[in-house]
Amino acid sequence: MKLLRLLFIFLSVPLFAQQGGMWIPSLLEGMNETEMKNLGMKMSAQDIYDINKSSLKDAIVHFNGGCTSEMISNKGLLLTNHHCGYSQIQKHSTLENDYLENGFWAKSLKEELPNPGVTATFIIKIEDVTDKILAGVNPEMEEAERQKIVEANIASTVQNSPKEKYQENRVRTFYEGNQYMLFVVETFKDIRLVGAPPSSIGKFGSDTDNWVWPRHTGDFSLFRIYADKDNRPAEYSEDNVPYTPKHFLPISLDGVAENDFTLVFGFPGSTDEYLPSIAIDQVINTINPARIAIRDEALAIVDKYMRADPQIKIQYASKFASIANYWKKWRGETTGLKKSDAVGIKKEQERQLTQEIKKKGKTSEYGDLLPQFETYYTQIEPYKLAREYFTETVLRNVELLRTAFQAYQLKNSFEQRGEQSFDDRRDNFLNSARVKYKDYNTQVDKEVFEALIALYAKKVPAQFLPDSFKNLNVQTLTENVYSNSAFVDYDKLKNLMEGDAETVIKNLEKDPGFQITKELADAYFNKVAPDYEALDLKIKGLERDYMKAMMELSPKDARIFPNANSTLRVTYGQVKGYSPADAIYYEPVTHLEGVMEKYVPGDYEFDVPQKLIDLYNKKDYGQYAEDGKIAVNFIGTNHTTGGNSGSPAIDAHGNLIGLNFDRVWEGTMSDYYYDPSLSRNIMVDIRYVLFIMDKYAGATNLIDELKLVHPKKEKSKKKKK
The missing domain is CATH 2.40.10.120 (Thrombin, subunit H)
Known part of the structure; x- marks a missing residue:
């Protein structure tokens, strides 16, 4: 069982x-x-x-x-x-x-x-603060309004709970938002x-x-x-x-x-552990296959170079291990979920829970949870798929894109918060980049870029792609980026980032590595993120109520x-x-x-x-x-x-x-x-x-x-x- x-x-x-x-x-x-x-x-x-x-x-x-x-x-x-x-x-x-x-x-x-x-962080104390965090919350609230109240209560609790000067207060949520705990920590x-x-x-x-x-x-x-x-x-x-x-x-x-x-x-x-059956089905048949396919491409290329060059082996050892770890885990996870018939078992649990909801007269409170899960998970699937491709390609596996995305965030920082914010973040960005370029190889990254952009253009739903991808020549794009972008070399990048914010942004806009990153990011944040986040917020609210139903309808000694x-x-x-x-x-x-x-x-x-x-x-x-x-x-x-x-x-x-x-x-x-x-x-x-x-x-x-x-x-x- x-x-x-x-x-x-x-x-x-x-x-x-x-x-x-x-x-x-x-x-x-x-x-x-x-x-x-x-x-x-x-x-x-x-x-x-x-x-x-x-x-x-x-x-x-x-x-x-x-x-x-x-x-x-x-x-x-x-x-x-x-x-x-x-x-x-x-x-x-x-x-x-x-x-x-x-x-x-x-x-x-x-x-x-x-x-x-x-x-290195130690836990000094753990305290239940659920009543403080949920003060002012009621079941009739819209999810966004509820979240604002919870966030304000968390900030107040963190600020006002006792601690030593060298300690820190943190509040974390449990049981999908049905419980909150305060952690007092010391970090060395x-x-x-x-x-x-x-x-x-x-x-x-x-x-x-x-x-x-x-x-x-x-x-x-x-x-x-x-x-x-x-x-x-x-x-x-x-x-x-x-x-x-x-x-x-x-x-x-x-x-x-x-x-x-x-x-x-x-x-x-x-x-x-408590996702509904439709969510597990989505992991098995949509999300994990996409993640695995992306890392299949990236790992094969990096592995080829590591085996051929001892210097590259040192440079990419940690990065390769990090990428390979979850690539293999996702493959095993999918196999295990299928072998255990996790979807079938969860469907049976949901059927029995539905019976229990009716039996206990809780239909008005919990009766529409599972139908709503079906609706929202169906709606979110293409957005979630596009999100995985953006995250895996831009933020994780192509180093040039990842660095250029940080520059994209710098540009946004200037537009939203002004010159001082830009200057502060630029220094941190360059310091971080200097360390990362020690372990960067242009040829390795170039091949990964070409492979993953081709996969991105093929697999991401067409409505979420940048307009320039309609007639994309991946090989031409790759040659242009890695021949002309400052993001392939730290010294070139440092020169690109010199000057006031407006000068830097003007120069960034001319850089082909920044240009493709901006196109990908703009497409994601304009076409994917808003709807994904709205649907995800609704799903999180359902998950909280679903968790509450399970806790409420289980015996006092249930092992939840x-x-x-x-x-x-x-x-x-x-x-x-x-x-x-x-x-x-x-x-x-x-x-x-x-x-x-x-x-x-x-x-x-x-x-x-x-x-x-x-x-x-x-x-x-x-x-x-x-x-x-x-x-x-x-x-x-x-x-x-x-x-x-x-x-x-x-x-x-x-x-x-x-x-x-x-x-x-x-x-x-x-x-x-x-x-x-x-x-x-x-x-x-x-x-x-x-x-x-x-x-x-x-x-x-x-x-x-x-x-x-x-x-x-x-x-x-x-x-x-």
Whole structure:
């Protein structure tokens, strides 16, 4: 039985009742705490979240706004994924000191490398402020009017809620606008690179193994948080000192076994578990195919150049990984949604919900929700398709267009806010561009541009295209842009941006790269965005009422969890294998033997460092082995998504046992539909992390910082006594 069937009171007793969910850590007492203890947890809900004393939540860090990380020492040592730190590792890499290729290990604090712009955010407090945010709202309001009142109340709550000067208040919505929570946070800005394995370990299997089980990837990197002399957030300074956290995670050396309790604590980015069937059908048949087709073209071109040129490989390593990650995820997601018959299951849920609405006399309140969904999703589909093509082409995959779009925004800034706004944004734009052009190759981008513009002209509904696309010669356009535009070179761009605002804009209007970007942007903002946004606003209002109906018509103990929204969440489960197809069963733990089985000398995805081979041959594993083997990765039933990368996997006692970094291919549809038989998250075994740090890298200075424990062995000793 599928998880979302649990939502409705009229369904039979569910199977897998203790699976799935991304829960708010301040609200775990009661049902969640009982479930976790039934799964084997030995802690209390207060051990996980407490505002009066240190708890697990004080060790969990939002890394640079996109990943999760955790404190693992009392000297500010921070652990996250290799792919979360990849951009920083890449920025410090050169052909002479290629940290992506060779790894990096600071043997002292002085050797640690600063990373301007990188942040680490702690959650200090979570408070329900729903009544404050919804004050003045009533059901008869138009959606736009309601939104204005909510936004004003959010601004007032953020401004007037107590906090320290060095803290920040944030309000986030839950349950599609039925609940609001206030987060008090502290953000640190002096974050230094401490250690990273070579990509042949940290990215072993690369794109071939991404989203696939069995995995054998040492996906970790180490940073350190620095603070001022008062242990508070501060900009980078040589006078800053390592941060002393309120809590850091002890590390278990006992390993994992099937059915062991696992808690994953982190900042999941975005899920849509409660979409209606028509929306899921649209994802499967319209949106994902468009996204995949665009990235198919871009990735094939970039990959060709990366394989042929080591310099381009360094320049595009991080960008390629970022583009490829969700390309593969969308493919698996579509496959999983079809295999699980998510659309059919949701249609049955909707049929039963309709019956329950009638039974409870709620037809006037909720009876037209599903018909309206059908109407608005049908209307929005062509606009949504055009939006995806614009976003993927202009804002993500063609670098010239992305940079020129920022110049387009500069022009708009001048027209709307004047010269001062233009000057301020121009400086930021040029500073950002200077960094980006370090990793820019004109020929690569030119081929991507030509391929994606051709696809854009063919696939975007004709009514949304720029007028110039009616008789478009893509090859001629491409040659003109990349031969004559200043956006192919930083120095040329800098010269183009000199002068007062009117002069700059006049020069921009003559640039062919800016011209095509302006045509695409004007067409999108005039022909697509207004109707898309109006329809989307109506759909969001329906989703809020739909969520309210499910919550209202479900029993008090129904397991309805809020969608992910990059706020701190707990997901719990167990170490478990799974069966992806008939007669196939995957064990839950992989070992170093599997790395050697996949080893292909010289291959950029499956090469293995000689030192790791030597350690394997000698079985020189130190204290990190179990039964003469080194565990590398393991899987569990924790409900994770993007943003959970780097999240700690925590055992029943609150110790670190692993590092979340991926999901299995068959279960990537869990952002829309969690299937407990297929959905598994993938984690690095913490003992593999320690083995690489200690035996491979010789970073004993870092090992000495850690608190290593043996909870299973201690429990066994107590039993014998």
